Amino acid sequence: MLVVQRRLTHYRVPFFERLRADMAAAGLELVLAHGDPTPEEVTKRDGGQLPWAHHLTTRYALGGRLCWQPFGALAAGAELTVITAENKLVYNLVEQFDAASRRVALWGHGANLQGDATSLRERFKARLALRADWWLAYTEMSRGLVEGLGFPKDRITVLDNAVDMTELCEQFAAVTPAASAAARREMGLDGGPVALYLGSLYAEKRVDFLLESARQLRQRLPGFNLVVIGGGPELAVIQAAAQQEPWIKALGVRKGMEKVVAASVADVMLNPGLVGLNILDSFAGGLPMLTTDCGLHSPEIAYLESGRNGLMTANTLDAFVEASLSLLTQPERRAAMAAQARADALRYTLAHMSERFTEGVLGALAAPIRRGRT
Structure with missing residues (x-):
C-alpha cells in the first residue's frame, strides 16, 4: 500500500x-x-x-x-x-x-x-x-x-x-509548578491572567483580530498578557506588536517540552481564526479554547463542544472579547471546562x-x- x-x-x-x-x-x-x-x-x-x-x-x-x-x-x-x-x-x-x-x-x-x-x-x-x-x-x-x-x-x-496525544498529555502532566514559575519569570510575566495562542501564523488565523482582542482585554484586565507560540508568514506581525507592547510575548516556534512548559503558564487559549489540530493542544493542556464562528475552521472543530470543553462565540470582536473576559474572571467555570478538555484529550489518539x-x-x-x- x-x-x-x-x-x-x-x-x-x-x-x-x-x-x-x-x-x-x-x-x-x-x-x-x-x-x-x-x-x-x-x-x-x-x-x-x-x-x-x-x-x-x-x-x-x-x-x-x-x-x-x-x-x-x-x-x-x-x-x-x-x-x-x-x-x-x-x-x-x-x-x-x-x-x-x-x-x-x-x-x-x-x-x-x-x-x-x-x-x-x-x-x-x-x-x-x-x-x-x-x-x-x-x-x-x-x-x-x-x-x-x-x-x-x-x-x-x-x-x-x-496527533500523539499520549506523549503530549504526559508532557503537560510532567510540568512542575517550579518549571512553570521559571517560565513565567523568563517571559517577564507578573501575576495577571495569561492567554495563549499556539499554532502556525497565516492569514486564516486572523492575527489582527487576535491582537485587537488582546489589546481590549489588556485594558480591562490588569496585568493581562498574551503569549504567542508559532511561526509562519504572519510571525512578523506578532513580533512587531511585541516590540511596541511588551505584554505580548512572541516566542516563535517551540516544540516538545519547550513548547509545553511555555504553554503551561496560560489560563486559556485564544484562536479567533481557523481552528485545526491545535485544538488537541488545548485539550492536553487543559486550556479551554475560545474561537469564533468565522467559517474558516478545519474539520477538527467538530471536537469543540462550546460551553463544555471550550467556547465558540459569534464572529464579532465584541462577542469574542466579552467571552474571553468572562472566562478569565471565572476560575471555577474555567476549571470545570479545563477538566472536560483534559478528559476529551484521551478520546483522540x-x-x-x-x-x-x-x-x-x-x-x-x-x-x-x-x-x-x-
Missing part, C-alpha cells in the same frame, strides 16, 4: 511510525512517499523526516497553487494508493483516472472549508471527490461533507484526525487514528473498484 503526502510535517511522523506497525500486523507493507513544502510553508518550521520514506521530486507553479509530484513508479507495485484530496496535486488526476488495476483512496477534509463552494475550483474538487474507491475522512464533519457529494457511506472511514486507518485500508482492499461511478 502506498500513501502519498505532498509534504511531511513533524506531527505526522509518530502517526506514520504507528501506522507502519499496524499495517505490518495486518500483513500489509506501508510505503510512504512525500515531497517538499512551498517556500511559505518552510517558514512554519514544522517539517518532519522519516528515514524509510521515499522523497518525491516536487515542482510548484502559479505561486504554489499547482504541484507536480509524480509517484507512478512507486504506485505501480501497490494494490492501493492513498492520496490527499487537494486540487493543486496535478498528478493525482493520473492516478484517479488512469490507474484502472488498483484501488485509490482519498484522505482529507471532504471539502475546502475556507473556500467558496459555488466556485469552479470547488465544484471541480467535488467531482474529483467521487473519483475514488474509498474515503478516509478526517472527522464526522468530513463524513457528512463526503456523503453530501453523493459518495457511498459504506465506503467512508472516519479517522478522528489526531494516534492509536485510535491508526486503527481506523488500517480498517479503512482493509475495507478498500476487500471492496471492488468503483472509481468513476456515482
Whole structure:
C-alpha cells in the first residue's frame, strides 16, 4: 500500500511510525512517499523526516497553487494508493483516472472549508471527490461533507484526525509548578491572567483580530498578557506588536517540552481564526479554547463542544472579547471546562487514528473498484 503526502510535517511522523506497525500486523507493507513544502510553508518550521520514506521530486507553479509530484513508479507495485484530496496535486488526476488495476483512496477534509463552494475550483474538487474507491475522512464533519457529494457511506472511514496525544498529555502532566514559575519569570510575566495562542501564523488565523482582542482585554484586565507560540508568514506581525507592547510575548516556534512548559503558564487559549489540530493542544493542556464562528475552521472543530470543553462565540470582536473576559474572571467555570478538555484529550489518539486507518485500508482492499461511478 502506498500513501502519498505532498509534504511531511513533524506531527505526522509518530502517526506514520504507528501506522507502519499496524499495517505490518495486518500483513500489509506501508510505503510512504512525500515531497517538499512551498517556500511559505518552510517558514512554519514544522517539517518532519522519516528515514524509510521515499522523497518525491516536487515542482510548484502559479505561486504554489499547482504541484507536480509524480509517484507512478512507486504506485505501480501497490494494490492501493492513498492520496490527499487537494486540487493543486496535478498528478493525482493520473492516478484517479488512469490507474484502472488498483484501488485509490482519498484522505482529507471532504471539502475546502475556507473556500467558496459555488466556485469552479470547488465544484471541480467535488467531482474529483467521487473519483475514488474509498474515503478516509478526517472527522464526522468530513463524513457528512463526503456523503453530501453523493459518495457511498459504506465506503467512508472516519479517522478522528489526531496527533500523539499520549506523549503530549504526559508532557503537560510532567510540568512542575517550579518549571512553570521559571517560565513565567523568563517571559517577564507578573501575576495577571495569561492567554495563549499556539499554532502556525497565516492569514486564516486572523492575527489582527487576535491582537485587537488582546489589546481590549489588556485594558480591562490588569496585568493581562498574551503569549504567542508559532511561526509562519504572519510571525512578523506578532513580533512587531511585541516590540511596541511588551505584554505580548512572541516566542516563535517551540516544540516538545519547550513548547509545553511555555504553554503551561496560560489560563486559556485564544484562536479567533481557523481552528485545526491545535485544538488537541488545548485539550492536553487543559486550556479551554475560545474561537469564533468565522467559517474558516478545519474539520477538527467538530471536537469543540462550546460551553463544555471550550467556547465558540459569534464572529464579532465584541462577542469574542466579552467571552474571553468572562472566562478569565471565572476560575471555577474555567476549571470545570479545563477538566472536560483534559478528559476529551484521551478520546483522540494516534492509536485510535491508526486503527481506523488500517480498517479503512482493509475495507478498500476487500471492496471492488468503483472509481468513476456515482
